[in-house]
Amino acid sequence: MTDLLNLPWHEAREQASGKELAAASLSAIDALNPKLNAFLQVGRDIGDGMPVAVKDNIVTTDMPTTCASRILSNFTSPFDATAVARLRAGGCSIAGKTNLDEFAMGSSTEHSAFGPARNPWDPSRVPGGSSGGSAVAVAARMVPAALGSETGGSVRQPAALCGVVGLKPTYGRISRNGLVAFGSSVDQIGIITKTVRECASLLGMIAGHDPLDSTSATNAVDDYAADLDAGVRGLRFGVVREAVEQLEGEVRANFDDALAVLRAGGAVIEEVSVPSIGYAIAIYYIVANAEASANLSRFDGIRFGHRSDRAKSLREVYFESRGEGFGDEVKRRIMLGTFALSSGYYDAYYGRAQAVRSKLRDDFNNAFARFDYLLTPTTPEVAFPIGAKTDDPLAMYLSDIFTAPANLVGIPAIAVPSGFSRGHLPLSLQIMAPHFAERALFRAANFFERETNYWREAPPV
Amino acid sequence: MKIDRDEAKRIATLAHLEFDDPALERMAGEMTKILSYIDQLREVDVAGFEWTDPADATPLRDDMPRTPVDRDAVAANAPSFSDDGHFIVPKVIGD
Numbered sequence: 162m163t164d165l166l167n168l169p170w171h172e173a174r175e176q177a178s179g180k181e182l183a184a185a186s187l188s189a190i191d192a193l194n195p196k197l198n199a200f201l202q203v204g205r206d207i208g209d210g211m212p213v214a215v216k217d218n219i220v221t222t223d224m225p226t227t228c229a230s231r232i233l234s235n236f237t238s239p240f241d242a243t244a245v246a247r248l249r250a251g252g253c254s255i256a257g258k259t260n261l262d263e264f265a266m267g268s269s270t271e272h273s274a275f276g277p278a279r280n281p282w283d284p285s286r287v288p289g290g291s292s293g294g295s296a297v298a299v300a301a302r303m304v305p306a307a308l309g310s311e312t313g314g315s316v317r318q319p320a321a322l323c324g325v326v327g328l329k330p331t332y333g334r335i336s337r338n339g340l341v342a343f344g345s346s347v348d349q350i351g352i353i354t355k356t357v358r359e360c361a362s363l364l365g366m367i368a369g370h371d372p373l374d375s376t377s378a379t380n381a382v383d384d385y386a387a388d389l390d391a392g393v394r395g396l397r398f399g400v401v402r403e404a405v406e407q408l409e410g411e412v413r414a415n416f417d418d419a420l421a422v423l424r425a426g427g428a429v430i431e432e433v434s435v436p437s438i439g440y441a442i443a444i445y446y447i448v449a450n451a452e453a454s455a456n457l458s459r460f461d462g463i464r465f466g467h468r469s470d471r472a473k474s475l476r477e478v479y480f481e482s483r484g485e486g487f488g489d490e491v492k493r494r495i496m497l498g499t500f501a502l503s504s505g506y507y508d509a510y511y512g513r514a515q516a517v518r519s520k521l522r523d524d525f526n527n528a529f530a531r532f533d534y535l536l537t538p539t540t541p542e543v544a545f546p547i548g549a550k551t552d553d554p555l556a557m558y559l560s561d562i563f564t565a566p567a568n569l570v571g572i573p574a575i576a577v578p579s580g581f582s583r584g585h586l587p588l589s590l591q592i593m594a595p596h597f598a599e600r601a602l603f604r605a606a607n608f609f610e611r612e613t614n615y616w617r618e619a620p621p622v
Numbered sequence: 623m624k625i626d627r628d629e630a631k632r633i634a635t636l637a638h639l640e641f642d643d644p645a646l647e648r649m650a651g652e653m654t655k656i657l658s659y660i661d662q663l664r665e666v667d668v669a670g671f672e673w674t675d676p677a678d679a680t681p682l683r684d685d686m687p688r689t690p691v692d693r694d695a696v697a698a699n700a701p702s703f704s705d706d707g708h709f710i711v712p713k714v715i716g717d
Binding site for chain 2: 519
């Protein structure tokens with residue numbers, strides 16, 4: 162039965178019932194989670210639909226939502242996130258809540274208040290973040306699919322480091338109702354699976370306008386699987402010059418190999434300039450943190466979450482509860498965001514970051530006028546050892562250098578496995594497309610997956 | 623952009639966060655380093671892209687009441703809740 166967990170869900174279902182597969186999934190979670198720490202909560206309700214893991218910053222009524230923070234360790238939401246409700250309506254069951262960097266702030270899952278998740282390819286290494294638990298749950302074949310969330314790359318980057326598929330849809334494609342807010346102008350729920358086809362299927366299940374999220378798009382939900390087998394002949398792919406010129410070694414060689422695969426399928430590949438792309442991290446760490454400083458002000462010890470025992474005045478309820486409840490990275494980002502929005506600095510920091518963001522969006526529009534897709538590696542490096550970057554916040558932030566632009570501009574982007582390093586750690590190709598072009602994105606990604614089949618190799622756990 | 627102790631303290635107060643002295647020093651140093659990286663945004667020519675508050679940002683809906691959240695669920699999450707449905711907090715007015 163465990164072998165069946167290596168297959169795409171619909172193929173596995175040809176050989177076993179949903180209930181048998183869900184039971185196998187639960188056994189896999191019980192066997193592997195003590196070592197990998199992917200799940201903070203495990204659901205014991207075995208239905209016969211697809212078990213889907215949900216990142217623990219997306220609310221569920223039947224399990225707590227902690228955001229991997231001490232400030233919310235005792236919180237159970239009175240409502241399901243819209244994406245969760247749609248999964249349930251589609252017959253899926255919620256396998257459990259997965260580990261993340263606290264409040265989705267991080268690129269390694271090391272900032273979880275409940276210990277890091279571990280990369281199934283090498284448990285001494287990070288799985289990436291912030292949706293590390295979700296990526297591990299799928300990569301280790303504990304579940305066929307997981308929801309994560311993205312603000313600067315937090316689905317694609319861990320998917321890349323764990324060798325699985327990770328999608329960030331167009332901003333507004335999936336409702337944010339029930340996703341604990343971090344950066345409201347960039348946040349999106351994302352989907353992690355072993356294969357592109359499964360990802361397309363789940364997007365169709367949960368995408369679509371939601372009256373409870375006024376930033377959700379009214380664009381019609383597409384038939385995302387329709388062009389999966391259409392190939393890439395004649396399609397135009399732009400390699401982002403400013404991203405590629407920094408590449409070297411194994412990542413460079415692997416990226417070039419990926420281009421060769423696409424070219425062999427008849428893709429037209431040229432370099433294209435996205436001049437402002439180098440500023441994306443700087444923009445991101447002002448805009449996302451500024452919005453986070455506002456969004457996290459609701460954690461004040463009053464209505465929910467941790468309230469300090471030592472607080473005697475209202476001021477102390479706020480200061481002590483937040484001081485005790487938030488981890489260092491969260492505090493650092495709130496401080497940066499508060500600074501950027503404070504009087505005297507607002508125009509120079511938040512205003513300027515938004516202006517450069519507009520320029521970045523313009524650069525992407527220009528690129529998409531000539532190309533159907535844009536390409537980069539998903540990350541500049543393979544999974545790093547646990548502890549390697551925790552003393553250097555800026556070094557950690559630079560893990561998002563290729564992923565953050567898509568969040569800032571709102572375009573959809575997908576990470577697909579592209580091979581392995583010499584040390585047998587996963588490498589990943591990132592494909593970006595214009596707003597609401599997810600169907601085209603899946604077309605290109607599926608072609609690449611079918612030509613390379615890297616997803617068939619499971620980690621040695 | 624250099625963040626010194628006093629500036630860090632000012633920001634912390636705005637953010638309703640408190641740090642002991644060593645933590646405040648550390649935070650000031652980290653913020654200085656990160657903001658130095660972010661300061662490269664100053665060199666960008668943003669002519670034509672200046673940011674203004676958009677007038678037509680998020681669409682509004684009619685102000686119609688919807689199903690409220692279940693009070694028992696709210697009470698279950700509250701640090702301190704009265705029988706008649708109020709959050710209990712330290713005294714704010716008076717003294």
